[in-house]
Each structure stands twice: as structure tokens, then as C-alpha cells.
Amino acid sequence: MASPGWAVALMLFQLFHSGTSYPVFTSTPSLPPEFALPFPNVSLVASPITPGESTQSVLCPLKISPSTVVVRFGDPVKANCSIQRMGYFGIGWEVPLGGQCYSKLTLIVYKPPDRVSITFLNHSESPFEGDRYTLQCHVTEVAPAENVLVTFYRGEKMLAQMHSNTSSEKKPVTQSFTLNIVSSKEDTEAQYWCEAKLELGPEGPQHLPVMASQRLFAPQLSCPVKLKVTEGERFPCEVTGNPQPSVTWFRNGQIVAPPSHLNKKDAGNYTIQAKGLFSKNFTVEVKILPARGTANSCCGHFLLLVLLTQMITHV
Numbered sequence: 001m002a003s004p005g006w007a008v009a010l011m012l013f014q015l016f017h018s019g020t021s022y023p024v025f026t027s028t029p030s031l032p033p034e035f036a037l038p039f040p041n042v043s044l045v046a047s048p049i050t051p052g053e054s055t056q057s058v059l060c061p062l063k064i065s066p067s068t069v070v071v072r073f074g075d076p077v078k079a080n081c082s083i084q085r086m087g088y089f090g091i092g093w094e095v096p097l098g099g100q101c102y103s104k105l106t107l108i109v110y111k112p113p114d115r116v117s118i119t120f121l122n123h124s125e126s127p128f129e130g131d132r133y134t135l136q137c138h139v140t141e142v143a144p145a146e147n148v149l150v151t152f153y154r155g156e157k158m159l160a161q162m163h164s165n166t167s168s169e170k171k172p173v174t175q176s177f178t179l180n181i182v183s184s185k186e187d188t189e190a191q192y193w194c195e196a197k198l199e200l201g202p203e204g205p206q207h208l209p210v211m212a213s214q215r216l217f218a219p220q221l222s223c224p225v226k227l228k229v230t231e232g233e234r235f236p237c238e239v240t241g242n243p244q245p246s247v248t249w250f251r252n253g254q255i256v257a258p259p260s261h262l263n264k265k266d267a268g269n270y271t272i273q274a275k276g277l278f279s280k281n282f283t284v285e286v287k288i289l290p291a292r293g294t295a296n297s298c299c300g301h302f303l304l305l306v307l308l309t310q311m312i313t314h315v
Helices: 055-059 185-189 294-314
Strands: 006-013 022-027 062-065 068-072 076-083 090-094 102-110 115-121 132-142 148-154 157-163 173-182 191-198 216-221 226-230 239-242 246-251 254-256 268-275 279-289
Touching: 062 102, 068 076, 076 102, 115 191, 115 216, 132 148, 132 191, 148 173, 157 173, 216 268, 216 279, 239 268
Parallel strands: 068 102, 226 279
Antiparallel strands: 006 090, 006 102, 022 076, 062 076, 115 132, 132 173, 148 157, 148 191, 191 216, 216 239, 246 254, 246 268, 268 279
């Protein structure tokens, strides 16, 4: 891929005829562009400097508009070059730069990250308040690295923002950003995540999409700890988390498989041991309610029995 931040030179040559203004088009190259000059080894004659003019503007009156172009990799590039004075024969592009008259076009090629992810380092499964942990945010294949802004979050609360410490690398790179945090009571209930975005200045696009990581969170129980379930229904308790926790169920101190369709013998207390981002234990008290229609059916049978008894007695 092309390196962002090239300085492409616009060369002015041959003091004949009049200069013209025209646009120059090119596609974002895969290697630094090379434009051949039809008239090499050309000497330039300087015009006298008038009051208010700089030496550079008199010796090299080339102008490029815009002077900085920010473009996404693979998109076309357009720049206009012009000569304000008479007596020049042509204009051409050249890379690398020579010692002739030139004007620079700064070309910044950007590439959004392929992926953003987050991990916990050196953390304990059973945290204590005041323990220190490290969050690491990975940003994969992004350019230019110096324009990346990474933000860390706990839930919806922003913890920190940081830029890359790589200022010279222009090719796509994978970078890791680390943040040290001190644990608190809310850690085992919170979600941790990070996001990365490119800040390309006023010349670049202002609404580039922000790429977010997955969210890390400790094991969570999906049902109330005092649970009432109708006989025959499915057991609604599940344990979720990211990373996916390993879960072990206990009843009366024995490892059991979680029940699927409940009946009266499944009533009782269950202990759930979950190991994920942090280790957590849950206790669920399960009560089994009679199946729907069971009570009405019993009453109907009783009434029928009473009616039959009365009929037999009267006979």
C-alpha cells in the first residue's frame, strides 16, 4: 500500500511560451508515483523580485490547490496546478524531488482499522477493591498511525483517551494501547470496551465511522435468585459473560446437570459456580408450581364424584 504523507513535487520547466492552468488526476498508487519529465536538465531564469514578493514565489511561481489532500486508500486523487506568470512551456510531476523549482502536494492516504479488540491483562478472577489491572486495546491495520485516537470505557463512562506514540510510520500498522486501572466494587458488574477513530484534520472527512471493540463483562445470571416455575416448563436460568464463562451447577453439594423441563422433584436450592472475566457464585431457590389446569381438573373430578354419589343414594 502507498505510504500516507508523501510530498509529490510539481516541476516547472523550459522558459518558452505561456503557462497554463490545468487539473492533474491520478489514482492512489500502490507505490510512490513516478512522472517522467519530457525536458530534463532544464535551467531556470529568475525574474526580478518586486516589493512584497518572497524569493520562493518569484523563483518558483507554481501553485497547487489544495496543497494537502486526504484520501482513502483506493480512491482517486485530484489536484489543480497553475502558473501565474508568462514565459513557461510546461508543467510536470516528479518523484523523488530534484533540485529544480517545485511546489509540494502533501498526500495523506488513510485506512480505517480492520478490527478493534480489547483484553484484560494480569487480572485476578476474584478481585479485591484496590487491585491494579491493565486493559489493552488492539487496533489492527490502520494508517496513518499518528492520527488514531483510542478511548477506553467502563460501561458508558469514559476512562481515558490516548493517541499513538508512533509518529513516523505511514503504512498500515497494528498497535496496542494500554490503560492501568484500579479495581472497585462496580468492576464485577461493569462492561469494558474501547473504540478507535481516525482524526484527519480539517482537510479530511469529518464523519468517519468509529470502530468499537467487543464488550468484556463478568458472568451474569439471567433469572431471579428466587424462582417460581410452572411444572413442565423449561428452566429459564442461564449464565452469560464475555469471555464465555465455564459454569458448574451444584445441588446439595453434588454436581448436577441443570434441569431442562421441571417437575416437582426439581424444587430446591441450586448453587452456580461461574468462571469467566471474574469468578462469581450464584444461589437460586427454585419452587415448582402446579401445571395449568391441574387444580380445575381435580375440582371437576371431585364434583363429578359427589354428583354420582348423590344419584346412587337417591336410587
